[in-house]
Amino acid sequence: MENLECIFCQKKYPMDIFNPFCPECQEPLLYPSPSKKRKFSLEKTSPLEKFLDFLPLSKIAPNLSLGEGNTPLLNLNRLRENFNFPPVFIKNETVNPLACFKDRGTAVAVQKAQSLGIKRIGTVSTGNMASSTAAYGAKAGLETFVLLKNDISTDKLLMTSMFSPILVKVEGDYGELFYKSFSLGRKHNIYFMNSVDPFRIEGYKVTGFEIFLQLESRIPQYIFAPVSSGGHLIGLMRAFLDLKKEGFIQHLPSFVGVQARGCSPIAQAYASGKSKVKRIKKAKTIAHSISNPDPPGGNIVLELIRENKGIILDVSDKEILKAQKMLAELEGIFCEPASSTALAGLLKLSEKDKLKPNDRIVLVITGSGLKAMDILDPSRINVRETTILSLEKTLDSLVE
Ligand SMILES: Cc1ncc(COP(=O)(O)O)c(C=O)c1O
Ligand SMILES: [Zn+2]
Numbered sequence: 583m584e585n586l587e588c589i590f591c592q593k594k595y596p597m598d599i600f601n602p603f604c605p606e607c608q609e610p611l612l613y614p615s616p617s618k619k620r621k622f623s624l625e626k627t628s629p630l631e632k633f634l635d636f637l638p639l640s641k642i643a644p645n646l647s648l649g650e651g652n653t654p655l656l657n658l659n660r661l662r663e664n665f666n667f668p669p670v671f672i673k674n675e676t677v678n679p680l681a682c683f684k685d686r687g688t689a690v691a692v693q694k695a696q697s698l699g700i701k702r703i704g705t706v707s708t709g710n711m712a713s714s715t716a717a718y719g720a721k722a723g724l725e726t727f728v729l730l731k732n733d734i735s736t737d738k739l740l741m742t743s744m745f746s747p748i749l750v751k752v753e754g755d756y757g758e759l760f761y762k763s764f765s766l767g768r769k770h771n772i773y774f775m776n777s778v779d780p781f782r783i784e785g786y787k788v789t790g791f792e793i794f795l796q797l798e799s800r801i802p803q804y805i806f807a808p809v810s811s812g813g814h815l816i817g818l819m820r821a822f823l824d825l826k827k828e829g830f831i832q833h834l835p836s837f838v839g840v841q842a843r844g845c846s847p848i849a850q851a852y853a854s855g856k857s858k859v860k861r862i863k864k865a866k867t868i869a870h871s872i873s874n875p876d877p878p879g880g881n882i883v884l885e886l887i888r889e890n891k892g893i894i895l896d897v898s899d900k901e902i903l904k905a906q907k908m909l910a911e912l913e914g915i916f917c918e919p920a921s922s923t924a925l926a927g928l929l930k931l932s933e934k935d936k937l938k939p940n941d942r943i944v945l946v947i948t949g950s951g952l953k954a955m956d957i958l959d960p961s962r963i964n965v966r967e968t969t970i971l972s973l974e975k976t977l978d979s980l981v982e
Contacts, residue, residue: 583596583597584596584597584638585597585614586598586602586611586612586613586614586780587611587612587613587614588604588606588607588609588611588612589609589612589882589885589886590604590607590609590881590885591604591606591607593606594614595611599694599698599700599773600764600767600768600773600774601764601765601768602779602780603764609881609882610778610780610878610879610882611780612780612783612816612820612882613638613780613781613783613784615823615824615827619828620635620636620824620828621635621828622635622791622795623635624795627652628642628644628647628651629650629651629652629686629788629792630642630647630651630689630690630693630788632791633787633788633791636784636787636788636791636821636824637690637784637785637787637788638690638694638780638781638784639690639693639694639697640697642693643693643696643697645721646689646692646693646696646718646721646722647689648679648680648685648689648717648718648721649679650678650679650685650686650688650689651678651685651686651689651788651789651792652792653673653674653675653677653678653789653792654673654674654677655671655672655673655674655792655793655796655797655944656671656672656674656913656915657669657670657671658670658671658672658912658913658945660912660913661908661909661912661913661925664912665929665932667928667932667937667943668803668937668938668939668940668941668942668943669941669942669943670928670943670944670945671797671802671942671943671944671945672909672913672915672924672944672945672946672947673789673792673793673796673944673945673946673947674915674947675789675921675946675947675948675949676915676916676917676921676947676948676949676950676951679717680710680713680714680717680741681949681950681952681953682710682713682714682948682949682950682953683786683789683814683946683948683949684710684711684714684715685714685717685718686785686786686788686789687714687775687779687781687782687783687784687785687786687813687814687817688711688714688715688717688718688775688782688785689718689785690781690782690784690785691703691773691775691779691781691782691785692718692719692721692722692724692775693781694781695722695724695773695775696722696724698773700724700771700773701724701725701771702724702725702726702727702770702771702772702773703715703719703724703725703726703727703772703773703774703775704726704727704728704729704763704767704772704773704774704775705727705728705729705774705775705776706729706756706759706760706763706774706776706777707728707729707730707731707777708730708731708734708756708870708871708873708874709730709731709734709735709738709739709742709870709871709953710738710871710949710953711776711777712728712730712734712738712742712747713738713741713742713745715728715747715775716728716742716744716745716746716747717745719745719747720745720746720747725748726745726747726748727747727748727750727772727774728742728747728748728749728750729750729752729759729763730742730749730750730751730752731751731752731756731759732751732752732753732754733870734751735870735954735956736956737953737954737955737956738953741953755876756874756875756876757861757874757875757876757878760776760777760876760878763776776811776878777810777811777812777813777874777878777879778811778812778813778816778878778879778882779813782813782817783813783816783817783820784817784820785817786813786814786816786817786818786820786821787817787818787820787821787824788821789817789818789821789946790805790817790818790819790820790821790822790825791821791825793805793944794821794822794825794830794831797942797944799830800942801822801831801833801834801835802835802941802942802943802944803835803836803937803938803940803941803942803943804835804836804837804838804928804931804941804943804944805818805835805836805837805838805943805944805946806838806840806924806925806927806928806943806944806945806946807837807838807839807840807924807945807946807948808839808840808841808869808871808872808920808921808923808924808946808948809839809840809841809848809872809877809883809894810841810845810871810872810873810874810877810920811874811877811878811879811880812848812877812878812879812880812882812883813879814946814948815837815839815879815883815886816879816882816883816886818837818946819834819837819886819887819890819892822834822835823890834890834891835944836891836892836893837886837887837890837892837893838892838893838894838895838927838928838931839883839887839892839893839894839895840894840895840896840897840923840924840926840927841872841894841895841896841897841923842865842867842868842869842872842873842896842897842898842899842902842919842920842923843867843896843897843898843899844865844866844867844869844873844899845862845865845866845867845869845872845873845874845875846862846896847859847860847861847862847875847876847877847880848877848880848883848884848894849894849895849896850862850896851880851884852884852887852893852894852895853894856884857881857884857885857888858880858881858884859877859880859881859884861875861876861877862875862876863875867899867902867919868899868902868903868919868957869899869902869918869919869920869923870919870920870954870957871918871919871920871948871949871953871954872920872923893931895927895930895931897923897926897927897930899919901926901929901930902919902922902923902926903919903922904926905922905923905924905925905926905929906918906919906921906922906951908922908925909922909925909947910951915947916950916951916952917947917948917949917950917951918948918949918950918951918953918954919954919957920948920949920954921946921947921948921949922947924945924946924947924948925945928943928945966980
């Protein structure tokens with residue numbers, strides 16, 4: 583019998599896939615780390631097989647994979663020169679199958695679903711988790727239910743609909759929808775693998791292991807990641823907690839969770855020294871993918887950040903857009919605004935804290951800019967117009 587554990591009351595509960603929450607604390611339950619010694623299987627090529635000892639799975643079904651993970655760690659040398667920064671890298675999660683880090687969590691949750699003989703899966707999403715879950719559900723031949731926020735962009739809706747899941751747009755409060763999905767899931771045998779699902783979170787650990795190995799088993803000084811519901815940051819931190827537990831490292835990197843100012847309930851609680859997150863009324867930011875006003879993993883994030891000397895900050899939409907453009911212009915990386923918060927966070931932190939020359943910094947760039955074309959402003963496109971006849975003259979004037 584598998585258990586899940588609550589990090590607040592430390593109690594273990596029999597795993598209930600339809601309601602993975604602590605009955606006492608009402609907080610999301612997490613997958614406990616085993617007492618056996620764990621190791622990497624570096625001879626394997628698939629990330630799930632490489633880190634199988636660290637995942638809540640006994641074996642991997644290769645036919646469920648869409649090729650998630652193994653993403654590059656890129657050196658941002660132009661940005662570094664411009665700002666006189668220590669080495670800065672991005673973990674480029676935009677090259678995952680559905681152009682977003684979510685695939686790593688979906689891959690593990692779908693493996694779990696199949697091993698449990700589950701036939702129906704679902705998710706509640708603002709967009710990225712929708713397309714990821716629909717695609718992996720299609721590959722596994724599972725009936726997939728996707729409950730969407732009413733204002734999802736047409737692009738994200740079109741992308742998700744390609745996989746032919748059952749799509750339901752829901753008017754009403756997103757936080758309420760999240761919790762309601764679990765009772766409906768139990769009624770209809772639908773495993774809702776939402777943002778803080780314990781198996782999804784374990785999948786995000788793989789990103790952390792890859793970063794560690796790509797830095798040749800060195801610990802970065804800082805890891806910046808965008809935060810909305812909290813699941814991703816919890817997974818990244820748990821990867822390094824596992825590395826510490828297994829004796830690979832002695833201390834954790836400083837994790838910096840970044841929220842958009844228009845939806846920053848966790849950053850607000852952190853700034854005022856609170857241990858519990860208070861939901862905000864309404865999110866207002868162009869970073870739509872990180873606009874959960876009632877983050878279910880918020881209290882766990884605060885706890886892990888406090889225990890491990892991390893930081894949560896927020897950045898404005900203006901700073902987010904500036905960082906998005908900077909990553910494209912200087913480094914050839916096109917990410918969505920939700921993801922450029924990581925760079926905006928670094929720029930903000932560097933104004934306050936002096937970065938040391940040997941600090942290594944990693945920004946986790948979570949999703950592709952192609953997912954959020956609707957936020958770009960066509961009036962800002964810098965394009966010259968000419969004719970074939972006068973093209974030579976035009977280019978002559980442009981070449982210095
Ligand atoms: C592109 C992107 N980055 C970051 C996040 C934040 O992840 P989490 O909700 O697990 O905190 C999301 C969540 O949807 C996302 O879509
Ligand atoms: Zn509890």
